[in-house]
Amino acid sequence: MNKLLVPLSIFISVLAVGTICDHFGVSANWKIGLLIMVAMLVQVVVSGYQRRQRSSKP
Template identity: 60%
Template structure:
């Protein structure tokens, strides 16, 4: 189940960001760049969170 957290978090955050971009009228390469930036930030955040949870369990 823990392996599904990262893809689900990225999926949800990209969908939400896409809806926000549509609301504000962002188009083209700006929208793609913003979606990639959000996906990368979510990946970093979730990976760090999971790493700290594993280190708490181990020691």
């Protein structure tokens, strides 16, 4: 299950941000850049969280 956490969280966050961008009528260039930034940020945050969980286990 831990191996699916990063792709699933990226998928959900990009889908949510894409829907919000469509709602507000963001241009295509800004939308693509924003989606890439969200995917990178989610990957860093979730990977850091998983790393902390592994290192704190006895």
